[in-house]
Amino acid sequence: MPHLTNNKKPMSGKENVIKHSSENPFESMMSRFDEAARIIGLDESDYNVLKAPQKAVIVNIPVMMDNGKVRVFEGFRVVHNANLGPSKGGIRYSMDVHLDEVKALAAWMTWKCAVVGIPYGGGKGGIKCDPRSMSKGELERLTRAYTDLMVDVFGPDRDIPAPDMGTGQQEMAWIMDEYSKLKGYSSPAVVTGKPLVLGGSLGRVEATGRGVMVSTRSALSKLKISPVGATTAVQGFGNVGSISAKLLASQGMKVLAISDVSGAYHNPEGIDVEAAIAYRDSNNGTLEGYTGGSKITNSDLLELEVDVLVPAAMEDQITAENADRIKAKVIVEGANGPTSASADTILNKKGIMVVPDILANAGGVTVSYFEWVQNRLGYFWTEERVYRRADRVMKTAFEAVYQASIEHNCSLRIAAYVVAIGKVAEVEKLRGKFGL
Numbered sequence: 001m002p003h004l005t006n007n008k009k010p011m012s013g014k015e016n017v018i019k020h021s022s023e024n025p026f027e028s029m030m031s032r033f034d035e036a037a038r039i040i041g042l043d044e045s046d047y048n049v050l051k052a053p054q055k056a057v058i059v060n061i062p063v064m065m066d067n068g069k070v071r072v073f074e075g076f077r078v079v080h081n082a083n084l085g086p087s088k089g090g091i092r093y094s095m096d097v098h099l100d101e102v103k104a105l106a107a108w109m110t111w112k113c114a115v116v117g118i119p120y121g122g123g124k125g126g127i128k129c130d131p132r133s134m135s136k137g138e139l140e141r142l143t144r145a146y147t148d149l150m151v152d153v154f155g156p157d158r159d160i161p162a163p164d165m166g167t168g169q170q171e172m173a174w175i176m177d178e179y180s181k182l183k184g185y186s187s188p189a190v191v192t193g194k195p196l197v198l199g200g201s202l203g204r205v206e207a208t209g210r211g212v213m214v215s216t217r218s219a220l221s222k223l224k225i226s227p228v229g230a231t232t233a234v235q236g237f238g239n240v241g242s243i244s245a246k247l248l249a250s251q252g253m254k255v256l257a258i259s260d261v262s263g264a265y266h267n268p269e270g271i272d273v274e275a276a277i278a279y280r281d282s283n284n285g286t287l288e289g290y291t292g293g294s295k296i297t298n299s300d301l302l303e304l305e306v307d308v309l310v311p312a313a314m315e316d317q318i319t320a321e322n323a324d325r326i327k328a329k330v331i332v333e334g335a336n337g338p339t340s341a342s343a344d345t346i347l348n349k350k351g352i353m354v355v356p357d358i359l360a361n362a363g364g365v366t367v368s369y370f371e372w373v374q375n376r377l378g379y380f381w382t383e384e385r386v387y388r389r390a391d392r393v394m395k396t397a398f399e400a401v402y403q404a405s406i407e408h409n410c411s412l413r414i415a416a417y418v419v420a421i422g423k424v425a426e427v428e429k430l431r432g433k434f435g436l
């Protein structure tokens, strides 16, 4: 995938997705946490420690805009838990960013890192802004000022940001540069998802989509469905959605529909994903005007009769309101939190296998970990090594979650929480409850 500048960032499709409910993402996370905590018999002290984030920082960031006026942006960084290692998680630029969302996303990072067994805790950051309406200069000033305010939060052994919705390699380069300047030495390991020339890792851009593909293969094999000829619909055509679609197609799957901010596109013969990506990249980052499929709505896409549905846009897309109309056999969650807690019950009843976000999209943070390792080693791996190790991590994690779901007779989602909470609670017992 070509390097993306800020002016041509592919859209996630989020502006066009349907907000079915206003379920609070933190409460959604907590209801799964509660269920898993009951299954593992988590004691009350552990429960109380793990439910609340360890740290939540709110900053007001003054930025000189191109018109000479100063605007103040609200920024957040939440460290949910740092038992397993420094906290890790992306930074989101979106007008929807708010504290409860960042808290939920930070907790999901804790569980995600624990599920795949990488030595990190969970954190997340966000700035309430509309990056698409800002110039590159404004975004640079915003990112640097946010980094200045977070200099005591971030650190290669403390808290390590990465890209998320609305941010990419360029923002990570600015964070790395600003942090290094403040420290007085080059500190590439403070942030991951950097451009390759600045200490990024081969395979990082594709990592989340690749993990989605590997998880899809694992799920299909449990259901004894061959990927060759299996059908899929992918919601969202940003980094995660577009690369997931491309890699699923490379496995012989037929991508019946894709979507982004401009709408959803359906082609019963199969979308030519490479062509759609090329079209998006030549069209200011959007599929607007794409003719490789007929226009349908995002709800239509979610309700298509496919083997695999990949929601890869944003939170709360599958809810109690539409869950009953979902026809996919498997849902592989490329986005964080695309299914609300109330929808889980309905999907379970319908027998739909859901590969949960904290497992399905963990390929990204796994390769972030590899990037951090390479930065600290000062030695860089081949793409082949990155892929081989990341694939192994994803397959092993899927199997562990699958076995836990059999053992506890629960969904893959609750099983993933069981695995994750069990690990974090064990480490908490060993370390004691009070330190970062």
Ligand code: GLU
Pocket: 088, 089, 090, 091, 160, 161, 162, 163, 164, 165, 192, 336, 361, 362, 364, 365, 366, 368
């Ligand atoms: N933002 C990504 C996620 O939600 C990546 C986080 C990271 O690499 O630290 O998993």
